[in-house]
Amino acid sequence: MTKLNNQGIKMFAEGVEVYKKPIAIAIGPVLTVETTVETLEGTVQAPVGSRIATGVKGEKYPIPAETFAQYEEVSPGMYAKKKVVVRSIQLQETSSVDTPWGATLQGKPGDYVILESADNMWIVEQDIFKDTYAFCK
Numbered sequence: 116m117t118k119l120n121n122q123g124i125k126m127f128a129e130g131v132e133v134y135k136k137p138i139a140i141a142i143g144p145v146l147t148v149e150t151t152v153e154t155l156e157g158t159v160q161a162p163v164g165s166r167i168a169t170g171v172k173g174e175k176y177p178i179p180a181e182t183f184a185q186y187e188e189v190s191p192g193m194y195a196k197k198k199v200v201v202r203s204i205q206l207q208e209t210s211s212v213d214t215p216w217g218a219t220l221q222g223k224p225g226d227y228v229i230l231e232s233a234d235n236m237w238i239v240e241q242d243i244f245k246d247t248y249a250f251c252k
Contacts, residue, residue: 116221117210119228119236127233130202132251139193141169142178142186152177156238159218168194171246179216200251202230203244212236 119126143166150161154176161167161177168178178186186194204227211221212228215235222228222238227248230236239248 119210119212124233126204127230130204132200133203133248134198134200135196136249137195139189139195142194143167155240156220204228
């Protein structure tokens with residue numbers, strides 16, 4: 116398995132610009148205790164102050180407090196991400212990334228690495244990427 120974090124600058128430069136579609140998802144309240152979350156990419160710890168999101172396919176994942184500021188409430192408990200352009204690279208081999216929130220996420224060929232910056236990246240499963248991200252024109 117290839118660890119991608121040391122390739123962040125190269126991947127960011129080569130990445131294709133995408134943004135998250137404004138799809139409403141359920142996001143829970145602020146966590147007051149650290150919580151373990153089973154994501155599609157592995158088991159991660161959601162720290163105090165983060166929130167747990169339920170994605171379009173029922174998948175769970177933590178949203179750090181600073182990332183939650185990129186969402187707007189569209190109805191009670193339902194939030195859509197504001198348009199934020201990031202970069203993406205489609206994986207060609209099984210790979211992993213260490214996230215800023217301390218999780219190690221694993222991806223398989225066809226999945227996508229999303230890069231907010233050269234040192235802030237995460238993995239999105241291929242089908243979920245197609246449902247929730249759009250390529251910038």
